[in-house]
Amino acid sequence: MLEQRYRWKNKQLREHVSIIDGKIAPTIVLVNAVYLNQVFEEWMKANIWIYKDRIIYVGDKMPDMQEGCEIIDCSGQYLVPGYIEPHAHPAQLYNPETLAMHAAQYGTTTLINDNMTLFTLLEKRQAFALLKELRHLPYSMFWWARLDSQTELRNEEEVFSHANVKSWLEHDGVLQAGELTGWPRLLDGDDMMLHWMQEAKRMRKKIEGHFPGSSEKTLAKLMLLGADCDHEAMTGEEVIRRLGQGYHVSLRHSSIRPDLPGILDYLQDYGLKSYDKCFFNTDGSSPGFYKEGFTDSLIKMAIDKGVPLIDAYNMASLNIARYYNMEYLHGNIATGRVANINFLHEKDEPTPHSVLSKGQWVKREGEACGVKGSSINWEEYGLSPLELDWDLTDDDLQYSMPFGINMENSVITKPYSIHIDISREVLDMNHDECYFTFLRRDGQSRINTLLKGFARNLHGFASSFTNSGDIILIGKSRQDMKIAFNRMKEIGGGIVIAEKGEILFEMPLVLQGVMSKANLPELIEQESRMKEILVEKGYPFEDPMYSLLFFTSTHLPYIRVTQAGLYEVMNKSILFPTIMR
Known part of the structure; x- marks a missing residue:
């Protein structure tokens, strides 16, 4: 904690002063630097001395000691502070x-x-x-x-x-x-x-x-x-x-x-x-x-x-x-x-x-x-791959709730009355209602309902990426939902799309099932591919990542799935408690 409390130790501060005294050379000197001076609110020209991670001096002078120092001519450039x-x-x-x-x-x-x-x-x-x-x-x-x-x-x-x-x-x-x-x-x-x-x-x-x-x-x-x-x-x-x-x-x-x-x-x-x-x-x-x-x-x-x-x-x-x-x-x-x-x-x-x-x-x-x-x-x-010591069973994919969740946009959800037959193994592909299951990460409980507005012909989808860190399953086919879940579990957490027994897409999130190790350019490509597939399957909104994140978030209206149950945000009440597995 002390290391954070003191940004530089006493010995380092003395070294910084020694650079001004000409006893130690800076690591970098930026010469002829036109920089934004926010005190005078104007662009000014100066030489900027840097030693390791600190600016030592800003002004007209050059350091007396320059041995081993990288000197960079900044003519024609403009310097601003890091954002x-x-x-x-x-x-x-x-x-x-x-x-x-x-x-x-x-x-x-x-x-x-x-x-x-x-x-x-x-x-x-x-x-x-x-x-x-x-x-x-x-x-x-x-x-x-x-x-x-x-x-x-x-x-x-x-x-x-x-x-x-x-x-x-x-x-x-x-x-x-x-x-x-x-x-x-x-x-x-x-x-x-x-x-x-x-x-x-x-x-x-x-x-x-x-x-x-x-x-x-x-x-x-x-x-x-x-x-x-x-x-x-x-x-x-x-x-x-x-x-x-x-x-x-x-x-x-x-x-x-x-x-x-x-x-x-x-x-x-x-x-x-x-x-x-x-x-x-x-x-x-x-x-x-x-x-x-x-x-x-x-x-x-x-x-x-x-x-x-x-x-x-x-x-x-x-x-x-x-x-x-x-x-x-x-x-x-x-x-x-x-x-x-x-x-x-x-x-x-x-x-x-x-x-x-x-x-x-x-x-x-x-x-x-x-x-x-x-x-x-x-x-x-502690940020290891997600390990689930429980299996998804057919009993976990049984649906009987009288109302479901209707997506108004990427993140706003409202309740709606279910009027279709939800006893079938596979729902019709000519409407935008999918099976929707929430499973606690520890496998202790679940919620089963329908999700309207997410997709029309998405067979099986599994994600360990949610605000609460729990699991959600979406799809028309209970079997493909199960296949997607099993693959998500196998890769240590992530997002998986399955169709007719095959894996169409997977995004490993091996840091506890919520974060990727991939660099941003690679992750951007993966996310783009996920969105492309979801759009093909009928996802009509802008940001599927935030849809996944906020299904469990109670700071947005109107209805959410949580570890306590199906939650009505405005009245702060549990409409249906979770079912113990």
Whole structure:
């Protein structure tokens, strides 16, 4: 823990000072560098000395000691600070390492990550050991501390115990509590959640909201209870509403909520004079969303929409660092900061041709360099392939529930009355109703119903990728659903599509059944192929990954499958309990 608490040890700090004194040479000196100086709000020319992972000096001078130093002429280039993603969900098929590796290629060198997957799937000692290991990568990672499960867990009080939550809040790598998907519980009088928020405030940590569609009065109440920021504004009007109640606003552009262009248009028409309390986020988008970029694409969008150039860069760097009280380390190019620097061809083209992250080249002249593959032994930290010590039986695929789940879009589901014959082994392919089974990961219970709107001729589909980490089966054919499940179990977790006894597609998710080891470009191809097949089978929406993720998530209306049973979100009630196996 002390290693995290002190970013550099005393001996290292003395070395840094010795470089100024000419006793030690920097590792890199960037000469003739035109860089964005956010204090003076202008582009300035300087020489930038770097020693290992830290910026040692920014100014006109050259170091007295230059032996072994890499000197780079930056004439004709423009330097900006590494971008920060303040709202990363690092387990959306990808894993924290592969997401960071990919993001860095587009200049996003710092990620502030959701801890949900690590919190719910790993023992605390394993999770904290992994956080320590991830700090050795050439990327900067910080974390959240969740206060609620975003679903209905059988053992929620055990998982979200006071001791567990407080340990995460106290961890030096954690910058904030939240996101508060359980805010209705907070308003209904959950004093344990409020106590944890009080603890976060006492520790000078931020609290991230999750307040879609909230009224001005609701936003005011949640601000009074401790919320600092919200990323759920879907319109420019909602941004202004949040700014008016004292919030910082994280402007989202994601695979299921690509709202940024409309928001920026509104803010420009509104005449917003200051963007200091705004920043960007991509909210854990599906892999394919990141095919052509990361935060850089959001900065470009803002520039093209007329946001002042320096404000656009600040919304991806300085504003975020300042908000999280780490401006002394991140978000700007200045003496003492971590050496995260993006090299641009033009001031208004934020995709970098070269990237320094912690003083290491991760991209140079358009080519990835440095770390190429995974350096982490995931199994050492409890992220091994999924092992199910139970089998799927014919009894598990019996259906009698009078109503099912109707998909309104990728993530919103409503109940509907079932009128077709559900006793058949194979359903007709001329309608969009499929068998739908939820199975607890430990095999103790299940839910059987129908899912309408997901596909028309999907024979068998199995996924261990869900928000709760449980298993879902979808399909027209009970036999193909069983084949898909057995293959998913055989490969250690993942997503499998079967048809007429054959495997059409599989995506191994060998890190506890929820994350892949594949790098992002490979994973993007796999996800694209999955979506292509599902569309062929009648999937009508935009983002199947989020459909799978949110079937078990109780922060969205109206009906969900959970470990407790079929859950009605608005009334917070169990419509049908799970059936014990």
